[in-house]
Amino acid sequence: MPPETLTAERILETTEEVLRRYGPAKATVVDVARALGVSHGSVYRHFRTKAALREAVTQRWLDQAHAELSALAEDGGRPAQARLRAWLEALFAAKRRKAGGDPELFATYMALTEEHSSVVAEHVAVMVGLLTRIIRDGAAGGEFAAGDPEAAAQAVWDATVRFHDPAYAAEWFTPGIDAAFSAVNDLILRGLRA
Template sequence: MPPETLTPARILETTEDVLRRYGPAKATVVDVARALGVSHGSVYRHFGSKAALREAVTQRWLDQSHTALSAFADAEGPAEPRLREWLAGLFAAKRHKAGDDPELFATYMVLVGENSSVVDRHIETMIEQLARIVSGGVRDGDFLAVDPAPTARAIWDATNRFHDPAYAAEWFRPGIDAAFEAVCDLVLRGLRSA
């Protein structure tokens, strides 16, 4: 049986496994190549550096959240429940990643510390999704007539405790769900047109 073709997707899957096994500080491209049964040069043909490979893994990881949350942003129906579901979905995804995939979450934290463009793009995507929900709410009369982009940014900032990795240790404390609901209620009350 011929060996499996080396593709970027296969490299990223293997890199995730290597990161989970060794952590972001110790995982190397050589480790990834060894796990794939290829030379490290073969990996470098797809990803020019260890940093590029790590960013690609993180981008893939974040894209999963983008896809799931875009369903709320683009759904039909009243904006208020869509916004609450979007915020709850983001919080659940972040909490899941921090608790169930700590090694990849640690990689994300490394990239945040490096001010990676991957993180900047992630935040832009999240705010664009929020703006689509707010825009629909304004259009349908559910929300006050506001400028969606700065309002979306304000929502992002107001809910920071529930998605910024700096607060990950708080996401598992007693009372965090009630605190989340209180912030959601406050944000939605501020947006309502009536």
């Protein structure tokens, strides 16, 4: 049987496993290459530096949230209020799944996102853009009174930071967090209503 083709996606998947095993401080490109059964030069042909590889892993992790949230934002068959609530709930649920389901990798990603602030800034821009879409649709349909949907979207993002910023991950599993999340969502929706 011929060896499996070395692709960027395969390298990224293996890098996640290596990061999970060794952590961001100790994981090396040589470790990734060894896990793949190739030379480290083969990895460097896809990612020119260790920093580029780590940035790509971070980007991949953040991009995983975009698909589900994009679908919710673009679901024009539902009222904007319902879409906004569902979007915020999906974001919080996804963050909790990542933090609780694989705490070692989540801690690794927290360290990597600190290294790659431009990747995080792009992710936040995408998220705020999705919120803007929902709020703009709500304003156009008479559900929301948002004169500036982009500013309103940024305000919603900022108001919900406790429920999506990894810095608050320790709070995501505490008693009362669901009630606090619901209260913030209710307040946001009341504030946006036309």
